[in-house]
Amino acid sequence: MRTTPVGIVMLNDERENVYTKNNELNMRVVRDWAKLIEENVVNVDKSKPEIVVGSEIITGVRSAQKVGEELSRANCKQIIMCYNVWNFPFLVWPFLNSVGKDIPVLSLSNNNGKYPGNVGLLATDGALRQAGFRTHRIIGDMDDKSTQKKVFNWIRASQALTTIKNEVYGCYGGHSMGMETGYFHLVPTIKTLGITVRQIDQLLL
Numbered sequence: 790m791r792t793t794p795v796g797i798v799m800l801n802d803e804r805e806n807v808y809t810k811n812n813e814l815n816m817r818v819v820r821d822w823a824k825l826i827e828e829n830v831v832n833v834d835k836s837k838p839e840i841v842v843g844s845e846i847i848t849g850v851r852s853a854q855k856v857g858e859e860l861s862r863a864n865c866k867q868i869i870m871c872y873n874v875w876n877f878p879f880l881v882w883p884f885l886n887s888v889g890k891d892i893p894v895l896s897l898s899n900n901n902g903k904y905p906g907n908v909g910l911l912a913t914d915g916a917l918r919q920a921g922f923r924t925h926r927i928i929g930d931m932d933d934k935s936t937q938k939k940v941f942n943w944i945r946a947s948q949a950l951t952t953i954k955n956e957v958y959g960c961y962g963g964h965s966m967g968m969e970t971g972y973f974h975l976v977p978t979i980k981t982l983g984i985t986v987r988q989i990d991q992l993l994l
Contacts, residue, residue, distance in 0.1 A: 790832040793951040795944060796865030796888065797823050798843035798856055800876035800913060808848045811874050811904075815846045818873045818931070822897070825937060830944050838948060841865050853880045857887025865892070866951035867944075870913070872898035872906035878913040885917075893947040894924045897940060899931070954983045961990050 799819050801808045823840045831837045841863040843856040860868070868888060870881070885894075894917065898910040907928055917924050925943055929936030964972040979985055 790834055790836050791952045792832070792836060792838040792948060793866035794839040794841050794863055795826070795867050795869060795947075796841045796843070796860035796863065797826075797869040797871060798847060798860070798884065799871040799873060800847045800853075800878075800880050800884070800909065802875055803849055803877045803880070805848075808846065812846045812848070814904075815871075815873050818899075819843070819846070819871050821931060822869070822871060822940075825931070826940070826944065829937070830941050838944070839863075847876075847880050847884060850880065850883045853882075853884040854887045857884040860888045866954075867893040867895070867947040869895045869897055869940075872896065872910040872913070874904050874906055874909065876909040876913060878909070878916050881913050881917060890922070893950060894922065895940070895943050895947070896924055896926045898926075898928045900928050901930070950982070956984045957987055958984065959989045960986045963988070 797819055799815050801812065801815060819842055823842050827837065827840050841860055844859055845852060845856060847853045847856055865888065868885075896910050896914040896917075898906040900907055910926065910928065914924050914926060927936065927939045927943065929939070931937070975986060
């Protein structure tokens with residue numbers, strides 16, 4: 790089955806005295822999520838999407854741009870943004886502006902008082918939504934099976950969307966007798982999915 794690469798990254802606090810203490814833990818969280826996804830999101834033909842882990846935890850503007858460009862070069866068509874600790878929300882912009890904005894975004898956070906990733910998620914994801922981005926939020930512990938299932942289901946949905954984007958499908962015949970009721974229209978399909986139609990029967994005329 791066709792698949793598209795999934796990028797997974799994490800934002801952090803920009804202050805050096807903070808991120809030097811937790812970057813190792815944060816990278817472990819990102820890699821553990823990547824491993825879980827690789828092992829569990831498998832298609833019936835044993836194919837599975839490539840999981841691309843950002844080379845570093847994002848701790849500044851140049852770091853955000855670097856990781857975003859890495860994921861762009863890897864052709865990532867959806868992004869999972871992990872939140873494990875408080876982060877500086879503005880770092881999401883140089884990251885997303887580098888990787889590309891017209892992609893599904895999952896904001897994934899722990900629910901932990903000691904490491905308040907949920908607070909970072911609310912601040913950062915809230916900024917994205919305020920700017921008009923449509924995102925999805927999942928909050929829960931990595932070891933929780935229901936949280937894992939939600940993440941896997943989101944990836945399935947994003948794979949369905951990103952594999953159909955920019956495709957052309959064949960269509961025999963138009964709407965019968967010009968009847969508009971219940972008939973799908975091309976413009977919303979182009980706007981939403983980026984796909985268009987080839988009217989196959991026109992070749993026969």
